[in-house]
Amino acid sequence: MEFEDAPRQHYTEKEKQEVFNNEFMPHVHSMYNFGYRLTLDRDDTKDLVQDTYLKAYRFIESFQKGTNAKAWLFRILKNSFINDYRKKSKEPSKVDYQEVETYYNSDEVDRQITPDLRVESLKDMIGDEISNALNSLDVDFRTVIILCDLEGFKYEEMAKILDIPIGTVRSRLHRARNLLKEQLKSYAKSMGYNKA
Amino acid sequence: MLDGDATAEQKDYFKQHMDHCMPCYKTYNLDMAIKELLKKKCCGGPAPDDLVEQIRTKINSAV
Numbered sequence A: 001m002e003f004e005d006a007p008r009q010h011y012t013e014k015e016k017q018e019v020f021n022n023e024f025m026p027h028v029h030s031m032y033n034f035g036y037r038l039t040l041d042r043d044d045t046k047d048l049v050q051d052t053y054l055k056a057y058r059f060i061e062s063f064q065k066g067t068n069a070k071a072w073l074f075r076i077l078k079n080s081f082i083n084d085y086r087k088k089s090k091e092p093s094k095v096d097y098q099e100v101e102t103y104y105n106s107d108e109v110d111r112q113i114t115p116d117l118r119v120e121s122l123k124d125m126i127g128d129e130i131s132n133a134l135n136s137l138d139v140d141f142r143t144v145i146i147l148c149d150l151e152g153f154k155y156e157e158m159a160k161i162l163d164i165p166i167g168t169v170r171s172r173l174h175r176a177r178n179l180l181k182e183q184l185k186s187y188a189k190s191m192g193y194n195k196a
Numbered sequence B: 001m002l003d004g005d006a007t008a009e010q011k012d013y014f015k016q017h018m019d020h021c022m023p024c025y026k027t028y029n030l031d032m033a034i035k036e037l038l039k040k041k042c043c044g045g046p047a048p049d050d051l052v053e054q055i056r057t058k059i060n061s062a063v
Helices: A013-039 A042-058 A069-088 A097-104 A107-116 A119-124 A127-136 A139-150 A155-162 A166-190 B008-019 B022-042 B049-062
Strands: none
Touching (some): A013 A042, A013 B049, A119 B022, A127 A139, A127 A166, A127 B022, A139 A166, A139 B022, A155 A166, A166 B022, B008 B022
16 A cells, blocks of 8 residues: 555644645646546546545655655555546456457567558647547556656656556556557548558 | 666667668657657646635545
8 A cells, every 4th residue: 555655754734734735736637637547537537636635635644745746646546546436437348468468569569550650640630539549548558658658757656656567567558559559550540541 | 768768878779770770760750759649639638627626625624
């Protein structure tokens, strides 16, 4: 659990308010956007973010001020999502990671997808297509893309947020990007971008 | 390379490799383009105005 192994701080009420307002609240927009990518539901997102901030306040003494508040908050949000919201989400049945891992982690896949998907096609795509492609990925795959490419976390930070080894972060990102490319390739094809 | 996690040595090696390997060059450029596009189109806007208020209300009632 994210709160058990942290050294305990001791804050006055005033210090708690300062930490909360100056270090936690500025991340509310990123938290909301990440939450929405997880739940795909605006109302659930608001509940999830509120619950996360409430937990963050309750366990504020597990947070050392001046350290990486964003990563700390993201971890709480991710865990809250898994514990409280994932079962309600509109996800299809769980992905068979073994199959996906074997196929989508190979260099062969890189070589197959890349020639068919052109940078020019990407530039013509409007925001919806990219967003839909991202949302279509299984939640664990889209999470790593969001954390890395949208929120700019480093691999080490992602490993802590997701509670997985760095090696798994790398391989999951690799897989996720190949899956995303497949989706984008389908969109490009369906819109006639890949005409010879 | 893509995520800024490579050492200086790894970067040099990769750049030299790309100079004579078209498939790698293309893959790298495509991956960079996708990364840029994601950032540009998928970052999302600000959280709803009432959310911040709701959070503060919940905190104040929990204190």
